Amino acid sequence: MTPPAVPAALHPLVAAFLGDRDAVRAALHRFGSPLHLVFPQVFEANLAALRAVSDAGAARYRICYAHKVNNSAAFVRTAAGAGIAVDVSSVQELRSALAAGFPPDRIEVTGPKGGGLLRAALAAGVTVNADNLWELEQLAELATTNVAVLLRVSGFAGSATSRFGVDLSEVDRAFDLLVRHRERLRFLGVAFHLDTAATAERVLAVGDCLDLIERAYARDLAPTVLDVGGGLRQVFTADAANYDAYDAALRAGLLGHGEAMHWGANTFGYHVADGIAHGSPVFHKYANTEPAAAILAELLTAPLPGHGGRALGTVLADNLLEMWLEPGKALVDQAGITVAQVEFVKRAGNGARLVHLDLSRDTVTAADQEVLIDPIVLAERPESGAVGVYFAGHLCLERDLITQRVVRIAGLPAPGDPVVFANTAAYHTDLSAAQAGMHPLPAKVAVLHHDGGFVLCPDGDYRPEAR
Template sequence: MLVTKQAQTRSTDLVAWRRHCRGTLPLDASVEEWMTDFFSDDNLPGLIEEHGSPLNLISTAPMRSNLDQLNQVAAERNLDFKVFFARKSNKCLAFVDQANHCGAGIDTASENEIQQAIDQGVEASQIICTAAVKSDSLIQRCLKNSICIAVDNRDELHVIVDQANRLACQAIVALRLGGFRHEGQKLPTRFGFDVDRDNTLLAELSDLPLSVQGIHFHLDGYDARQRVNAIAQSLEWIQALRDLGHSPAFLDIGGGFPISYLRSAQQWEMFWQEHEKALLGQRESITYRNHHLGRQQTEGRIVGKPNSYPYYQTPVRADWLASILDAEIGGQTVATKLRNSRIQLRCEPGRSLMDGCGMTVAKVEFRKQNAEGDWLIGLAMNRTQCRTSSDDFLVDPILLPTGEGTSDPMTGFLVGAYCTESELLSLRRLKFPTGVRRGDLVVFPNTAGYLMHFLESRSHQFPLAKNMVVSDAGEPIALDLIDV
């Protein structure tokens, strides 16, 4: 009963916090309990003063839960399975330690990420290098430490072979594939050997100083059916490798496991319906200067797709993985096919492991009205500190009224510190029913996956945001080792 009362209290508190800032069309974020505890923490303003704005707060506890969900799906199907954490999704070393502690590997995309994993005690067999561009120095580091390299192209393969011969060692590699066939079409990608055109590569590998341990691929998007077809075609390559005397033992299906940032499918659908009306001039704009978010108005109709992550979607994470494993290939489920092929299934999720693991907090520095009468609320941060490749982070921020003085209700936009007209932290029009004061704090929830670090920039010589680890074991909050 106590747990139920606590949950009810948190839910009531969260409703109270949300009332200070809502989108014109609300998009309520899913928020973890550890985050809500901070909303009323009297120490939060002091942390901002000490470490600067914005400040990233992270917790590794949700990562452990997210990993457990994926592992449980595989265990229920008696599948040999291993998760590799996509380090590029967040630079904090606390997540490397947590992944290692939970038995997950580390997917690295740079030489620094490799060395940091080694320095944190991750064994070489638990590291894979999937960097899109691999320098001579990076390849040497992999070879000297016996780290598996996902080979992307022939030039890269030649460098690996040359350096392996020079070092008198055998390179451990996985062949990265692309160009899979799906519903009569080739899936476009910039990654990997083409599954059809480059099949002559197989006959060229036998006399090279390589140990081909597996097949790897990366697909854009979240279509589970595409993954099933890619798995089927990858298994054909695995069999061909075995027929030629190689011993591939794993199939790595990359990352891109979907999550849902929002609580309500209805809010998500309503937002896009009203956004379309705004673009057609049928209602007032709900984005800054009626920003199109990737869609266009042409001859009275809306064309194009939103340049946005699907912030609400289903199925996600474990259920999505289960749908792939339970799909059929040639009359057998994918899970059965992998078991019968004696293949370990690997994956490299980033965002889905970071779900619930972080939030970004920034201080309000000013309020002013522009020439159009819109209020602009200036935060001590820039747009690269909460942004990926999407046009916008489509969740409602949470305003913590910690500033002094009074303020009238206002409607406007969050703007950042870069000296450009496009420096919007959120393109959506936001309502502030209780006003905004200088010194208030704005929280962007669930930013650990890519949003904190993927595009962060030091333009204008601004310092990068500090990252603080919130312990679930009662230990004091402390800077992540990446900042020490």
């Protein structure tokens, strides 16, 4: 069985590194397998692209790196050195940001916060993006000095119900708290985060937020910030048409109209009924080919309803509002890979070929979603021709199939051959990683292109200024 290929999109720097087989094997020899590799220079390139769009479309803006996408010290130190801000959502991330050199006025604490995180935020003197009325009340009670506060809101028409933020129907209660405690709570503005990159939906949310800002002015509050969150997409696939062809073949196999490309009863989120695969698959938006910078440009130039057709960025500038943006995935897009080695190849009882690797599914998937970009096999002497395989993990669990779908590879690898999972920096490497079976977590290493070659540095030792 040779299914359609789903090739990974690779940043040229990452592609050059993988093209240097000696460098890849040297990394594995020095740091072991499996191994997470991060590329700070790709992070810098992604940031430069977002800055260029923001410079052109927004008079005043702040970019906050969403630390939660990756625990990498190299990434957070790169962000600090670049002069942007950081969005943290735990006490540990706050400590990481401070250790990386972020001053308090460039740190924003987001997400749901218990008493411990609120007290840590107050002690550090950072901005708090309040998720709910309880947090505002706690801040007012605990604060001994004036704390900078954003109010996260939700409940926009046309948007899915969110468990985060103060619903629009309760904003007046939040304003009451902010007015009553203005000597302790310094209201910066409103914030939102939508679980979508759809420009039309974001534009509607911005319109509602501008109305809230007008209402805040009427309450003698003086907001100056509109935080539009993150959610910008990544580019995973080098061939969207091949992705679509694979998805079609996968659905056909589920329906029995072609060779099955799924393991066991896995339907990847599709509901098979009446000869049709209904619903949406449990995959990331792998078919997206629009870079984050293009999505941001579309948002900033989109006409804002009720404002004479003026662009969103222009309206913000005319109202002297600073746009805050919280990209995470967009900044680490294509800036990280995971490399593992083949342990052995076998045939299962159903005839399927299994390529066993020395890592688990949890190491390279976020929230147990399927990996729908083909791993890259760096075989020295691949056996046979193109073949379909499943990649299997090293846990003694039936569920530990790294790919629960058939993957096309050029030929069967041998024990010790490296296998690369592309674009794993955003959530994939840290969100679900487990230590079942007492397997240690993979090392994380920064890769730098320097003087025509590649230099490796343990992630915790990386310093941008020392390059």
